[in-house]
Amino acid sequence: xxxxxxxxxxxxxxxxxxxxxxxxxxxxxxxxxxxxxxxxxxxxxxxxxxxxxxxxxxxxxxxxxxxxxxxxxxxxxxxxxxxxxxxxxxxxxxxxxxxxxxxxxxxxxxxxxxxxxxxxxxxxxxxxxxxxxxxxxxxxxxxxxxxxxxxxxxxxxxxxxxxxxxxxxxxxxxxxxxxxxxxxxxxxxxxxxxxxxxxxxxxxxxxxxxxxxxxxxxxxxxxxxxxxxxxxxxxxxxxxxxxxxxxxxxxxxxxxxxxxxxxxxxxxxxxxxxxxxxxxxxxxxxxxxxxxxxxxxxxxxxxxxxxxxxxxxxxxxxxxxxxxxxxxxxxxxxxxxxxxxxxxxxxxxxxxxxxxxxxxxxxxxxxxxxxxxxxxxxxxxxxxxxxxxxxxxxxxxxxxxxxxxxxxxxxxxxxxxxxxxxxxxxxxxxxxxxxxxxxxxxxxxxxxxxxxxxxxxxxxxxxxxxxxxxxxxxxxxxxxxxxxxxxxxxxxxxxxxxxxxxxxxxxxxxxxxxxxxxxxxxxxxxxxxxxxxxxxxxxxxxxxxxxxxxxxxxxxxxxxxxxxxxxxxxxxxxxxxxxxxxxxxxxxxxxxxxxxxxxxxxxxxxxxxxxxxxxxxxxxxxxxxxxxxxxxxxxxxxxxxxxxxxxxxxxxxxxxxxxxxxxxxxxxxxxxxxxxxxxxxx
Numbered sequence: 001x002x003x004x005x006x007x008x009x010x011x012x013x014x015x016x017x018x019x020x021x022x023x024x025x026x027x028x029x030x031x032x033x034x035x036x037x038x039x040x041x042x043x044x045x046x047x048x049x050x051x052x053x054x055x056x057x058x059x060x061x062x063x064x065x066x067x068x069x070x071x072x073x074x075x076x077x078x079x080x081x082x083x084x085x086x087x088x089x090x091x092x093x094x095x096x097x098x099x100x101x102x103x104x105x106x107x108x109x110x111x112x113x114x115x116x117x118x119x120x121x122x123x124x125x126x127x128x129x130x131x132x133x134x135x136x137x138x139x140x141x142x143x144x145x146x147x148x149x150x151x152x153x154x155x156x157x158x159x160x161x162x163x164x165x166x167x168x169x170x171x172x173x174x175x176x177x178x179x180x181x182x183x184x185x186x187x188x189x190x191x192x193x194x195x196x197x198x199x200x201x202x203x204x205x206x207x208x209x210x211x212x213x214x215x216x217x218x219x220x221x222x223x224x225x226x227x228x229x230x231x232x233x234x235x236x237x238x239x240x241x242x243x244x245x246x247x248x249x250x251x252x253x254x255x256x257x258x259x260x261x262x263x264x265x266x267x268x269x270x271x272x273x274x275x276x277x278x279x280x281x282x283x284x285x286x287x288x289x290x291x292x293x294x295x296x297x298x299x300x301x302x303x304x305x306x307x308x309x310x311x312x313x314x315x316x317x318x319x320x321x322x323x324x325x326x327x328x329x330x331x332x333x334x335x336x337x338x339x340x341x342x343x344x345x346x347x348x349x350x351x352x353x354x355x356x357x358x359x360x361x362x363x364x365x366x367x368x369x370x371x372x373x374x375x376x377x378x379x380x381x382x383x384x385x386x387x388x389x390x391x392x393x394x395x396x397x398x399x400x401x402x403x404x405x406x407x408x409x410x411x412x413x414x415x416x417x418x419x420x421x422x423x424x425x426x427x428x429x430x431x432x433x434x435x436x437x438x439x440x441x442x443x444x445x446x447x448x449x450x451x452x453x454x455x456x457x458x459x460x461x462x463x464x465x466x467x468x469x470x471x472x473x474x475x476x477x478x479x480x481x482x483x484x485x486x487x488x489x490x491x492x493x494x495x496x497x498x499x500x501x502x503x504x505x506x507x508x509x510x511x512x513x514x515x516x517x518x519x520x521x522x523x524x525x526x527x528x529x530x531x532x533x534x535x536x537x538x539x540x541x542x543x544x545x546x547x548x549x550x551x552x553x554x555x556x557x558x559x560x561x562x563x564x565x566x567x568x569x570x571x572x573x574x575x576x577x578x579x580x581x582x583x584x585x586x587x588x589x590x591x592x593x594x595x596x597x598x599x600x601x602x603x604x605x606x607x608x609x610x611x612x613x614x615x616x617x618x619x620x621x622x623x624x625x626x627x628x629x630x631x632x633x634x635x636x637x638x639x640x641x642x643x644x645x646x647x648x649x650x651x652x653x654x655x656x657x658x659x660x661x662x663x664x665x666x667x668x669x670x671x672x673x674x675x676x677x678x679x680x681x682x
Contacts, residue, residue: 501536
């Protein structure tokens, strides 16, 4: 059997190499971006030859270490190959996009894609032989030599035999708990058990392999959950996946150690550490809290009221506790069946379910009390028109987009809204810049003049996404231009009232502050058509006669700490603007919506979301969706927003206390375990 496996590795690598140059879709010229693929082919070929060598050596054939490599190497090669296959398959989504075709044809940095269907076929043909060889090498020994394999990898537990499969299943279940290509609404209840296979594997394997499996979980979870990043630009999905591989590695190294070192209350380690991890990955330049487990429960209204006390981190803690409790019982059951060891401990499960029940009951009471308070304290309503023009500035002509915005705004104006909201970068020509130029000479200046004249004729408060800029003189007298992603508020008489410049930019694709430190990487980003902005320097609260509001721009509304500061500074409502058109799928927009929804619950303020293509929506402070528009349609939404007496939520006041408390609890558990161990040692 092992001879056949070795032959499969060699033949698969030779087939893929031949396919690249002589198949129906030849590679043609080889670019540096092809190096990882050829490295994978070389690794498969080298391992196939190595297996032949091991089998030919009597000493190696009888070595336990050799058998360990027989068992483990297919997992290592399989993980790398599957990840790169998913990269290639997802990247094929770019093929039919006009701006991708244009960039590939003119820049020389990318090979011109044919079309999505052909690119997917190519990805399958180039990787499937190696994946098939890896599957045979993985399944063969586990099916026909299972018991010997368990002895080889030093575990009496059958589940260890299938560790890699269980981890992939766990990553997939965690991803589809959110809106996904399986269900646009998401399958939220899966979040309560999706981590159980991963926790069982970590509990059942050695420290090093537990860290490996935890890291693999992170890589495949982010690939499945964030597959739509393949259409954002040419580097985002790759950078995000590499970053998360590093994040999960750094998370697993101490967490797995703590889970083995802490004996009393050990099942609490992963829930507590998970909350700390999600909080830490929301901080700094690389902050990206997308996929926080608590966000998967957006539809479970009683449970998510916990967010008003502890942020989304509180909901995450409950979800992780249930996973840990179920995993603890499942582990004991599997041990008992395998080696006849002890009865299952039910206390962890009872504790986690008890916490869930308390949060649900408390949330139900909170919902009732909020409804009663809203009836007593509402001082009026503000009518807001949210415009969804269904366009992307990278794809559609600016004039075409403006015509759509104007038409929809005219229709919405019939309802006499107090405020009309356009989405992020809805009007693209820089209003500040081109309003100073001659409209008879410049096309953009002419379009800006049309906009200003239309807005004044409209006679309504108007908020629009737009570029902004400023000129700054350096110490040497040279003038530098700083560009910003911004929102601009106009009064009914046409005056420009206030401008907010986006503070929290998307790392690597909107902002890279290390140009001087890493000039080559900065040049690489520029070569891949990444447009970088400057971050704003102040939080702006827009003062409307009826309402004070903040306007987080797109990516910003997934950061609890940032949005909390806007509300603390006086925002009575959140009016978020975004452009999710580029993703070419409602999945990304839905995921964006469910993350931003928690900002309403955390701060007890209404959320109004204007998306270029969806999900344009109005959400109550409880997280209940009042109204929303269909995806990828030109439409407008009229929202009558009740305005009550301002009252800060506990989370708005106290901030991110739960992650800090979780870190302190981990430290306390470690101290207790050390003391108990020392006492037992005496």
